[in-house]
Every structure is written in structure tokens, then in C-alpha cells.
Amino acid sequence: MSAPVIWILVPFISGILILLFFSERYSSLAGGSISIILALTALIFPIDTALLLGAISLKISSSVQFFGRSFALTTADGSLLVIIYGLSALWFFGTQASGIANRFVSLGLMIVALLTASIAVEPFLFAALLLEIAAMLVIPLLVLPFQKPGRGVVRFLIYQTLAMPFILFSGWMLAGVEASPGNIGTTTQVGIMLGLGFAFLLGVFPLYNWIPMLMEEASPYATGFLLWALPTFTVIFALGFLDRYTWIRNSPQLSSAIQYAGIFMVVSGGFFASLQRHIGRIMGYAAIVETGLLILAMSLKSLEVVNITFLLLIPRGFVLALWALSLSIIKREAYSLRFSEIQGLARTYPLAVTALILAHLSMTGFPLLAGFPSRIALWQELAGQSLTIAFWMIMGMFGLLIAAVRTLAVFVMAEDGKAWALNESWIQMIMLGVGASGLFILGIFPQILQPLLTNLPALFNHLGQ
Amino acid sequence: MAINIVSWIAVGLILATSAAILINRDWRVSLGALAVQYIAAFWLITRHLPFVMGSAKLITGWMVIAALGMTRLSLSAKEVDNEETFWPRGRGFRIILICIVALVAAGSTSRIEAVIPGLGLQVIAGSMILIGAGLVHLGVTSDLLRVILGLLTLLTGFEILYAAVESSILVTGMLAVTNLGLGIVGSYLLVAGTSPSEVGDEI
Numbered sequence: 001m002s003a004p005v006i007w008i009l010v011p012f013i014s015g016i017l018i019l020l021f022f023s024e025r026y027s028s029l030a031g032g033s034i035s036i037i038l039a040l041t042a043l044i045f046p047i048d049t050a051l052l053l054g055a056i057s058l059k060i061s062s063s064v065q066f067f068g069r070s071f072a073l074t075t076a077d078g079s080l081l082v083i084i085y086g087l088s089a090l091w092f093f094g095t096q097a098s099g100i101a102n103r104f105v106s107l108g109l110m111i112v113a114l115l116t117a118s119i120a121v122e123p124f125l126f127a128a129l130l131l132e133i134a135a136m137l138v139i140p141l142l143v144l145p146f147q148k149p150g151r152g153v154v155r156f157l158i159y160q161t162l163a164m165p166f167i168l169f170s171g172w173m174l175a176g177v178e179a180s181p182g183n184i185g186t187t188t189q190v191g192i193m194l195g196l197g198f199a200f201l202l203g204v205f206p207l208y209n210w211i212p213m214l215m216e217e218a219s220p221y222a223t224g225f226l227l228w229a230l231p232t233f234t235v236i237f238a239l240g241f242l243d244r245y246t247w248i249r250n251s252p253q254l255s256s257a258i259q260y261a262g263i264f265m266v267v268s269g270g271f272f273a274s275l276q277r278h279i280g281r282i283m284g285y286a287a288i289v290e291t292g293l294l295i296l297a298m299s300l301k302s303l304e305v306v307n308i309t310f311l312l313l314i315p316r317g318f319v320l321a322l323w324a325l326s327l328s329i330i331k332r333e334a335y336s337l338r339f340s341e342i343q344g345l346a347r348t349y350p351l352a353v354t355a356l357i358l359a360h361l362s363m364t365g366f367p368l369l370a371g372f373p374s375r376i377a378l379w380q381e382l383a384g385q386s387l388t389i390a391f392w393m394i395m396g397m398f399g400l401l402i403a404a405v406r407t408l409a410v411f412v413m414a415e416d417g418k419a420w421a422l423n424e425s426w427i428q429m430i431m432l433g434v435g436a437s438g439l440f441i442l443g444i445f446p447q448i449l450q451p452l453l454t455n456l457p458a459l460f461n462h463l464g465q
Numbered sequence: 466m467a468i469n470i471v472s473w474i475a476v477g478l479i480l481a482t483s484a485a486i487l488i489n490r491d492w493r494v495s496l497g498a499l500a501v502q503y504i505a506a507f508w509l510i511t512r513h514l515p516f517v518m519g520s521a522k523l524i525t526g527w528m529v530i531a532a533l534g535m536t537r538l539s540l541s542a543k544e545v546d547n548e549e550t551f552w553p554r555g556r557g558f559r560i561i562l563i564c565i566v567a568l569v570a571a572g573s574t575s576r577i578e579a580v581i582p583g584l585g586l587q588v589i590a591g592s593m594i595l596i597g598a599g600l601v602h603l604g605v606t607s608d609l610l611r612v613i614l615g616l617l618t619l620l621t622g623f624e625i626l627y628a629a630v631e632s633s634i635l636v637t638g639m640l641a642v643t644n645l646g647l648g649i650v651g652s653y654l655l656v657a658g659t660s661p662s663e664v665g666d667e668i
Binding site for chain 1: 580596603607609612616619620623626627630631633634635636638639640642643646647649650653654656657658
């Protein structure tokens with residue numbers, strides 16, 4: 001058995017089977033269990049290493065040929081697969097609590113499989129095509145059959161489709177730049193094309209307008225999943241570019257451009273979040289801030305680039321899942337997520353509101369919560385390079401904090417004498433409890449991520465080594 | 466020589482069909498023009514790729530048109546919002562836009578040929594017209610079907626250019642899947658939110 005078959009083909013086919021044969025009730029359990037099994041397999045069985053189980057020798061080969069190109073997952077990818085499928089399991093188990101139909105699990109599994117293929121495909125440039133196909137699979141999650149598509153989903157489709165040609169063509173041109181690095185004209189052209197490609201993919205300022213729109217018009221849980229999955233794999237793809245092309249890493253102009261793009265996202269996202277009156281849109285802007293932080297981490301001229309980037313990525317999946325779940329629970333009650341509709345909801349949905357506020361505070365980098373260790377590490381590295389950038393990062397976080405305080409104030413503005421009640425179902429309580437505990441565990445004991453983070457720099461030969 | 470002449474005819478066809486898609490408001494004309502555009506694109510793609518791979522792209526394109534056409538046919542007029550919400554939106558404005566695209570393509574073709582020799586002037590010209598027309602189309606419409614047509618036009622332009630530099634079967638296959646995916650997603654978005662009882666009113 002080869003690794004791409006296990007971690008790409010199996011989840012993809014499972015997704016199709018769940019869509020065809022499983023009822024809504026069991027799909028969440030099936031998808032979550034498959035993801036957990038895949039994560040545990042990645043944790044227990046190292047790829048490309050013979051393992052003796054009694055008299056049986058077991059070895060998972062690393063690559064498979066497909067239409068003349070190879071898909072390869074190496075030993076170093078093991079930790080990444082644990083993270084990806086571990087977080088996917090969290091999202092899939094949460095679907096039942098969020099009340100989303102079974103196609104979330106089936107399409108979600110197919111999307112994760114395609115995104116995993118994007119890190120396995122050789123040459124790695126072809127990942128742009130797989131990211132585009134995955135983005136198209138997200139559309140049925142965002143627009144339900146009875147719902148008119150809004151502007152956000154159309155813009156999302158346009159931007160993701162525009163990204164692909166830019167990246168594929170710039171990737172081809174990069175080979176020419178490698179051959180003659182002194183050619184300033186070509187280097188500039190490639191830099192612009194590559195930058196535009198990733199700007200469309202990641203939703204860099206000002207191309208992120210579809211994110212708050214989607215948070216308003218689509219299911220928060222599905223949009224949250226999209227905001228977790230696509231940027232995560234895009235960042236890994238971008239790290240691949242930084243790793244393989246020395247001139248991108250060493251170009252001071254490109255490095256500054258990446259840094260400014262990141263800080264613009266952090267500051268603008270924080271600023272706009274503080275002005276919103278819709279808690280879905282606030283989550284959208286918080287996700288933009290988080291993507292900005294990831295871009296800032298990639299711009300670091302430090303050996304810690306890979307560690308800090310993944311330290312940001314792991315809690316991101318956790319926080320977004322909890323936040324999106326809380327929003328889904330609240331939306332089922334309030335229908336709209338505007339401040340006027342959710343006023344005083346802390347008394348009737350205390351657990352969902354608590355989880356939402358904790359997730360929000362974690363995103364702002366509040367101490368003891370999951371987001372804190374990564375932000376403090378990034379802030380420390382940034383301060384060593386530019387105090388101005390470090391200051392503006394804090395301003396972005398401050399914007400998010402203002403949004404959190406405003407949200408909390410609206411939630412607790414209940415009428416006098418309104419009784420406290422626990423309206424969440426038992427499965428919602430369990431999922432919210434697990435998520436909230438996870439935030440504290442990751443915040444207080446960030447070292448539990450260390451075994452996963454240790455092997456990740458090996459994914460990139462030149463970055464961080 | 467004859468091949469070059471046919472290639473230039475293909476470029477002319479691409480310009481004409483792009484203009485038709487951009488200017489004409491009737492979806493039947495637009496889809497018909499797109500079908501002809503795929504034939505012209507097929508010819509330019511086969512300048513660098515084998516005939517079989519080129520025909521795969523042609524068939525995929527026609528499948529997408531069939532999917533979109535069948536979907537649009539099943540929708541009643543009141544379910545389709547064709548009104549653009551911004552100005553300027555007249556036919557004259559669109560004609561000016563396609564003229565600008567043609568001028569930009571004419572200006573940039575020789576320069577691109579100088580930077581990336583061996584692609585062929587016709588291939589570059591056809592590709593630049595399609596990319597430009599696709600971008601312009603995306604810029605002036607918010608109608609779902611027209612957005613999909615714009616994206617398909619843009620992708621076809623890119624595919625012509627990319628076929629000249631990358632001949633991998635996997636890439637050709639994945640680009641075909643992308644095109645088909647766009648068609649299916651477009652069809653899905655077109656029918657999303659329409660009530661089943663109203664579907665088929667116009668058939």
C-alpha cells in the first residue's frame with residue numbers, strides 16, 4: 001500500500017460513499033472516524049519505513065505514479081497528515097452539533113483529500129490546479145439548493161479561478177529566472193505574477209471582500225471550514241515556493257512586499273472587525289487577521305519560519321472550528337447574526353456564547369488561550385526585525401479585542417429578570433466543551449504540540465534548517 | 466504557410482466570438498459563440514499539443530456548453546436576473562472594450578514572442594484576446610451565466626498559452642476537470658434557489 005492511496009484515494013472514495021449511502025445521522029460519525037483513523041495511521045506508521053508486527057513486515061511506500069507524474073508523501077509528511085486529518089475529524093464530528101446536512105462530511109472529505117494531493121503532487125506547481133478543483137467542490141457547501149447564490153460566493157469562485165493561471169505560469173517562468181537570476185525584468189514579472197496568484201488565493205488586502213460577504217450569506221460552519229482548509233494548504237504551498245527558489249527567499253523587495261501585505265491584512269482586518277455589527281462578519285475579519293499573521297510569519301528572516309507558521313496553523317483550525325460551531329448554534333436560534341437579533345442570548349445559550357467569546361479572545365492572542373503562544377512567538381521575532389511592524393500587529397489584535405468586547409456586551413444585554421436556561425443539545429454541549437477545553441490546553445501547555453512540530457522543518461529543505 | 470493562414474483565421478474567429486459573447490445579450494448566441502470559440506482554440510492548442518489532447522479540450526468545452534445550455538433552458542425568464550446593476554452598460558461601451566482588448570493583444574503579442582520565443586504569434590494573439598475578453602467580461606457583469614462564460618473564456622486563453630509550455634497529460638486532464646467543474650458549478654448556481662414547480666415553464 002502506498003501513502004497517497006491511504007491519505008488521498010481512501011478519503012476521497014469514502015467521501016463519495018458517504019454521500020451515496022449514509023444518512024445525515026451517521027455521516028458525521030463515519031467522516032470523523034475515518035479522519036481519526038487516518039490521523040492515527042499517520043502517527044503510528046512512519047511512511048517509507050519497514051515496521052515489524054510479529055512475523056509480518058509492513059511498509060507504506062511513499063509515492064505512486066499517475067498519468068506520468070508522481071504523488072509522493074514522505075516520512076516528513078507524517079506529522080502534517082496527523083495535523084490535517086486530526087483537525088478534519090474535529091470539523092466532521094462537529095457537523096452533527098452544527099446541524100449541517102451530510103454532504104458537508106462527504107464533500108469535506110473529498111476536499112481534504114484533494115488538498116492533501118496538492119502537497120503530494122510532483123512537480124509541486126500543479127498544486128494550483130488541485131486547489132482550484134477543491135475550491136469548486138466547496139461551492140455546494142456554501143450555496144444550498146434552495147438558496148440563491150450571493151455575491152460573495154461568485155467573487156470567491158472568480159478569485160480562486162484567477163489565481164490558478166497566475167501561479168502556473170509564474171511557476172513555469174521561475175525556471176527561467178533560476179537559469180539567469182541577473183535578468184531583473186523577468187524576475188520582476190515573475191514576482192508580480194506570483195504575488196498576484198497568492199494574493200487571489202489567500203485573499204490578500206484588498207482581495208478579501210468575499211470573506212465577510214460569505215460569512216453573512218452562507219452557513220457559518222461551511223464558511224469556517226473553507227476559511228480553515230484553503231488558506232492552510234495555500235500557506236504550505238507558498239512555503240514550498242519559498243523553500244525551492246532561493247531568489248524569492250533572498251530578495252529583500254519581495255520579503256518587504258510579503259511583510260507589508262501581511263501587516264495590511266492584520267491592521268485592516270482588526271480595524272474593520274471592530275466596526276462590525278454582525279458576528280459572522282466579525283469572524284470573517286478575524287480569519288483575515290489570522291491569514292495576515294501567517295503571511296507575516298512567512299516573511300520572517302529567521303530559522304523559526306516553519307515552526308512559527310505551523311504554531312499558528314494548528315490552533316487556527318481549532319479556534320475556527322469552535323467559533324463556527326458556536327455561530328451555527330446561535331444562528332439556528334436567531335436566524336440572523338446581527339447584533340440586534342442576538343441581544344441577550346447569553347442567558348439562553350450560555351455555552352455557545354462562552355465558546356464563541358473564548359474562540360474570539362484566543363484569536364486576539366489572549367493569555368492562557370490557544371492563540372497566545374503563537375502570537376507571542378511571532379511578535380518576538382517581528383520585534384527583532386521591525387518594531388513598527390510589531391506595533392501595527394498589536395494594533396490589529398487590539399481591533400479584534402474591541403470586537404470581542406462589543407460582542408460580549410451585546411450577548412449579555414438581556415432584559416431584566418430573564419431566566420438562565422441551557423438550550424444546547426447534549427452533543428452540542430460535548431463538542432463545545434471539548435473545543436473550549438482544547439483552547440485552554442493548547443494555551444497553557446503549548447509544548448504538547450512539540451512532537452508534531454519537531455519533524456515539520458524536514459518538509460522544507462532550505463527553510464528553517 | 467497554409468497552417469499559418471488557418472491559424473490567423475482562428476485568431477480572427479476568436480476575436481469575433483469573444484466580441485459576440487461580450488456584446489450580445491441572448492444566452493443562446495453567447496453559448497453558440499463559445500462553442501465556435503472552442504474550435505478555434507482547439508486549432509491553436511494543436512499547434513503545440515498532439516491532436517488527441519487538443520480534441521480532449523474541445524470535447525470538454527462542448528460538454529460544458531451542453532451542461533450550461535440545458536440548465537439555462539430549464540429556467541424560466543423570471544428566475545434569471547439579467548439586469549446589470551452598474552453603469553456604463555450599453556452595447557457601445559462593450560464594443561469599445563473589445564476594441565481595447567484587441568489593441569492590447571496586438572501590441573503585446575510581438576513583445577511576448579520576444580520574451581518567450583517559439584510560441585508563435587497566432588497562439589499568443591489568440592490567447593491574449595481570450596484572456597483580455599474574459600477579464601473584461603468579468604469586470605462588466607454580475608449575471609451568473611455571464612460570469613461563468615467570462616471565466617471559461619479566460620481559462621481557454623490561458624490553456625492555449627500554457628499548452629505551448631507544458632504538455633503533461635496530468636495537467637491537461639486537470640485543466641479539463643477544472644473546465645468541467647466550472648460548468649457544473651455554474652449550472653448548480655444557476656438552478657440554486659429556483660423553485661422546482663417553476664422549472665420548465667419555458668420549455
